[in-house]
Amino acid sequence: MKSRCKIPPQKKSGKTAAHVSRSQTPLTDMNRNLFNNVPMINHWQAKKNRSYLKKIYHECPNYVCQRSWHQYIVYSRELQKQDILPLLEDPDTFMANGRMLKNGNTCTLSLVNVGGLGLVVKRYNIKNAWHALKRCLRPSRAWKSWKNAHRLALLGIPTPRPMALVENRWGPLRSKAYFITEYIEAITLDNLLGSGKVEENNRIDLIEQFVEMLQLFVDASLSHGDFKATNFLVDAGQILITDLDAMREHHYKWPFRRAFKKDCKRFMKNWINLPEVEKTFQERLQNFLILS
Secondary structure, three states, X not given: OOOOOOOOOOOOOOOEOOEOOOXXXXXXXXXXXXXXXXXXXXXHHHHHHHHHHHHXXXXXXXXXXXXXXXEEEEEEHHHHHHOOHHHHHOHHHHHHHOEEEEEOOOEEEEEEEEOOEEEEEEEEOOOOHHHXXXXXXXXXXXXXXXXXXXXXXXXOOOOOOXXXXXXXXXXXXXXXXXXXXXXXXXXXXXXXXXXXXXXXXXXXXXXXXXXXXXXXXXXXXXXXXXOOHHHEEEEOOEEEEOOOOOOEEOOOHHHHHHHHHHHHHHHHHHHOOOHHHHHHHHXXXXXXXXXX
C-alpha cells in the first residue's frame, strides 16, 4: 500500500503566512520569555508534521517519485501537465539555456521555462573529489531544502513553493543535487528598504511581518543558518524566506537559543548602512531577549 502524504491539519490560530491580524496585540506588548514558554505548536501537531515530512520523499497523492541506479527524482503532480521529465532528467542543459541568476562555487541558480511555467533550478555543486567523498553518503543540501520548504509550509511561513528534487546518484552514493521551486518576481528585502521609495507605514508593516515570522521560528524551535537580507524576498507586500539548506529544528532550548541568536545578529549586519532601519529592527529584536 502506498503511503499517503496528505497535509496534516494545522491548529487554527488566526495566523497565516506570517500575517497576523493587525488587530491582535503586537509582540512588543507581550511580557513573556520566548525561550521558556511552551511552544505554540503542541506535541500532537509536531508529531503529525514529522510524519508528513517523512512521506514527501515517496510516491503519494501529492508527489511522483522515480528512482534508478543513476538518479532519484520526486516532484509535484502539478508538474505532470508541463511535460517536466526532460528538465528533471537533464537539468544542466535547461540551466545552461535558461537565465542565470547566480553562478557561485557552491551553488548555481537558473531561471527556466517549461510550458510557460517559470521555475528556479538551484544546483548544489560538487567542488572537488574530496568534497564529493564527504557528501556522497549524506543527505544532499537539496534534500534538506525540500524538507525545510515543506516544513515552513506546514508552519505558515511563506517560501517559494517547492516543486521538485533531483539527485544524481551512483547506487547509494549521492552526487550533484537540484532543488526546484516556483519562480516569483520579487525584490530582496535590503533592496526594497534601501530604495528610499517605501512609505513609512509600509516599512513598519514589513518590519512587523519579519518579527512575526521570527515568532513562528521561535515557536517551532527553528534556526535558519543564513539571515542575509538577500534571502528575504518581498512579493506584493509579503516577505518570503529562501535558502533553506542550513535550516534545522532544535530539540533542546540552549542549542536553539545559541543558533537563533546567531541568526539575528547576522540579520542586523544587513542594515549597517541604513541607520533608521537598523534602529527599528534593533528595538524589535530586543523584545525577543536575544540581543546583548
